[in-house]
Amino acid sequence: MLTKGMGLLVLAAAVLAFPSLAPDPFILSVGVVIMSYAVLATSWNFVGGFTGYISLGHASYSGLGAYGTALLVIHTGINPWVAMILGGLGVAVLAVPIGIASLRVRGASFVIVSIAMVLILLLVFQSWGEVTGGSNGLRVPRPFDESVLRPEQHERFFYLHAALLAVALLVWWAIDRSRFGTGLKAIREDEDKAQSLGVPTFNYKLTAFVISAFFTALGGGMYALWFGFLDPIFQFSILVGSYMVLMSLLGGIRSLLGPFLGAVIVGYAVEFFKNQYGDTQFHLVAMGLLLGVVVLFMPDGIIPAVSQLIDRFRPQAASIREVSAGELAEQRRTASGPGASTAADPATDDESTDRLSEGVQR
Amino acid sequence: MSLFFQSLVLGVLLGGLYALLAAGLTLYFGVMRVVMIAHSAFLILAAYLAWFFTTETGLDPLLSLVVTVPLFFVTGVLMQRLLISRLRPATLTMMSVLLTFSIALVIEGMLGFVFSGTQRRIRLPYSGESIELFGANIAVVKLIAFGLAAVSLGALFLILKMTQFGQALRATIQHPDAARLIGINTDRIAGYGFGLGLATAAIGGTALALDSTIYPSLHWHWIGPLMAIIVVGGLGSIPGAAIAAMLLGLGQSLLQIPLGTTWAQTIFYVALFATLMVRPQGFFGGRLAQRF
Numbered sequence: 001m002l003t004k005g006m007g008l009l010v011l012a013a014a015v016l017a018f019p020s021l022a023p024d025p026f027i028l029s030v031g032v033v034i035m036s037y038a039v040l041a042t043s044w045n046f047v048g049g050f051t052g053y054i055s056l057g058h059a060s061y062s063g064l065g066a067y068g069t070a071l072l073v074i075h076t077g078i079n080p081w082v083a084m085i086l087g088g089l090g091v092a093v094l095a096v097p098i099g100i101a102s103l104r105v106r107g108a109s110f111v112i113v114s115i116a117m118v119l120i121l122l123l124v125f126q127s128w129g130e131v132t133g134g135s136n137g138l139r140v141p142r143p144f145d146e147s148v149l150r151p152e153q154h155e156r157f158f159y160l161h162a163a164l165l166a167v168a169l170l171v172w173w174a175i176d177r178s179r180f181g182t183g184l185k186a187i188r189e190d191e192d193k194a195q196s197l198g199v200p201t202f203n204y205k206l207t208a209f210v211i212s213a214f215f216t217a218l219g220g221g222m223y224a225l226w227f228g229f230l231d232p233i234f235q236f237s238i239l240v241g242s243y244m245v246l247m248s249l250l251g252g253i254r255s256l257l258g259p260f261l262g263a264v265i266v267g268y269a270v271e272f273f274k275n276q277y278g279d280t281q282f283h284l285v286a287m288g289l290l291l292g293v294v295v296l297f298m299p300d301g302i303i304p305a306v307s308q309l310i311d312r313f314r315p316q317a318a319s320i321r322e323v324s325a326g327e328l329a330e331q332r333r334t335a336s337g338p339g340a341s342t343a344a345d346p347a348t349d350d351e352s353t354d355r356l357s358e359g360v361q362r
Numbered sequence: 363m364s365l366f367f368q369s370l371v372l373g374v375l376l377g378g379l380y381a382l383l384a385a386g387l388t389l390y391f392g393v394m395r396v397v398m399i400a401h402s403a404f405l406i407l408a409a410y411l412a413w414f415f416t417t418e419t420g421l422d423p424l425l426s427l428v429v430t431v432p433l434f435f436v437t438g439v440l441m442q443r444l445l446i447s448r449l450r451p452a453t454l455t456m457m458s459v460l461l462t463f464s465i466a467l468v469i470e471g472m473l474g475f476v477f478s479g480t481q482r483r484i485r486l487p488y489s490g491e492s493i494e495l496f497g498a499n500i501a502v503v504k505l506i507a508f509g510l511a512a513v514s515l516g517a518l519f520l521i522l523k524m525t526q527f528g529q530a531l532r533a534t535i536q537h538p539d540a541a542r543l544i545g546i547n548t549d550r551i552a553g554y555g556f557g558l559g560l561a562t563a564a565i566g567g568t569a570l571a572l573d574s575t576i577y578p579s580l581h582w583h584w585i586g587p588l589m590a591i592i593v594v595g596g597l598g599s600i601p602g603a604a605i606a607a608m609l610l611g612l613g614q615s616l617l618q619i620p621l622g623t624t625w626a627q628t629i630f631y632v633a634l635f636a637t638l639m640v641r642p643q644g645f646f647g648g649r650l651a652q653r654f
């Protein structure tokens with residue numbers, strides 16, 4: 001507990017000190033991008049990490065948050081920060097029907113809806129030119145006046161993103177320790193069992209989904225105010241949504257700081273690639289390969305892998321610890337020994353196969 | 363009136379292609395519970411291969427099927443055996459989405475890398491020709507594409523209904539445990555099911571290359587409608603997918619008259635949301651689909 005607290009303090013100090021350590025405004029702007037990614041990935045992790053429902057389309061909520069904020073500022077002229085929060089709330093309201101449609105059934109439909117949302121919104125925002133600016137993009141007014149220069153802007157937005165990240169992390173941590181969080185994690189491990197134990201699975205999933213959409217929209221809105229320009233093709237891009245997934249997965253979706261760690265690694269890599277090789281098709285390949293490798297060989301992420309490694313050198317933990325359904329199945333399989341799965345023998349007797357498979361058809 | 367009839371015919375032709383591709387997606391979902399995002403990426407890959415074949419040899423793009431169909435079948439089997447089957451069963455559906463998504467990204471990136479992002483189109487001697495049918499003008503290439511799709515769908519139907527392999531495949535889709543109990547090697551069957559699904563992408567891609575302009579990121583325009591089709595049809599039901607594909611293809615084509623091409627596409631997403639709200643297991647799916 002003490003070491004954890006110390007670690008958090010060091011981390012917070014490192015984040016706060018970054019702007020003064022950054023050698024030039026460019027590095028500082030990369031820092032802002034990484035913090036923005038960290039906010040988005042942490043927000044994604046409310047639904048991905050707790051419930052295990054993987055959304056490839058969270059770019060729709062960040063994009064809607066960004067456009068909502070921008071349009072509110074342009075048309076009503078209210079305070080940009082109020083606009084950002086209103087945008088977030090609006091997206092949260094919108095997320096309710098979307099969540100109801102996609103969460104009534106299990107995993108596969110959820111993913112399909114999440115992808116469909118991005119594709120629809122891209123279509124709508126590109127063709128609805130009078131309101132959204134269409135493919136020409138939308139210029140967002142700056143929240144600070146002209147006297148604040150670029151580097152100063154970057155520094156302020158770095159701290160603002162860090163603050164938003166801190167709030168999101170705090171909420172995640174609180175949910176993680178609550179009864180609500182335990183219910184969500186039960187859904188992740190085995191939804192049928194959770195339901196039969198009396199967890200109101202649908203309401204829990206929906207709540208987590210709405211919270212996630214809210215924070216994602218805030219992240220999108222803040223990005224819009226910083227970047228100052230929105231184009232549907234970058235806002236409603238499947239690629240942005242998949243960055244959130246890759247970052248969270250790489251860091252570890254079960255850990256509080258996993259998405260943050262992933263955002264630092266992937267965000268830095270993305271910016272480095274763009275700077276070195278420009279905007280070629282190659283970054284798609286690199287992103288695809290990295291995601292594939294993580295999914296195949298490290299689906300639990302870096303943080304659990306490292307902490308397991310450290311635990312090896314520590315005395316055995318005595319208290320009850322969390323075990324995932326996958327780990328449990330693996331333990332049981334090894335405990336029952338080999339020979340437990342010899343059911344899959346190729347068919348030899350044609351006639352019996354025919355007769356019995358008719359029974360299967362019903 | 364003739365405009366309406368024209369759209370009707372074009373809708374049927376488009377629906378045929380959708381039906382073939384959606385049948386492939388349904389196969390993957392049926393045998394492995396995998397939502398295969400890379401399906402449309404393979405579709406575009408096949409279209410590029412057909413285009414490349416024609417520009418290099420000057421032969422008809424249809425001849426490229428001789429190479430691409432077996433190639434895609436083997437790729438599908440290998441993909442299932444080497445990649446998908448490695449994932450943990452507990453998180454298979456979600457992780458397979460990510461894995462196939464990453465494959466789609468790699469294919470899109472490689473296509474852009476090798477062939478550049480320029481839009482490509484096959485020029486054929488019969489590209490401009492069309493047939494007059496009750497006042498509707500139908501391009502020959504569209505008819506060929508539809509014929510290709512119809513023949514392959516028919517072949518797929520015959521394989522599934524008439525052969526022993528088809529029976530084993532359907533048993534695996536309906537109840538994998540029971541299928542294993544009666545001695546079906548479900549792992550191998552699942553691999554072949556994957557190969558068959560990918561072969562539909564090879565045929566569909568060649569049909570697509572005949573009459574449309576292709577570019578690497580085109581696959582995103584296909585995956586959304588196809589996903590919507592399999593949900594509306596009921597995940598895992600091939601006849602359901604085929605019917606939904608026909609209906610939605612027709613709907614898209616007819617809506618293009620009053621709404622224009624862009625907004626007509628939204629019919630797929632409207633249908634998707636309506637289905638999930640009203641009847642989440644899909645309109646033509648059995649009990650199988652309920653839990654997904």
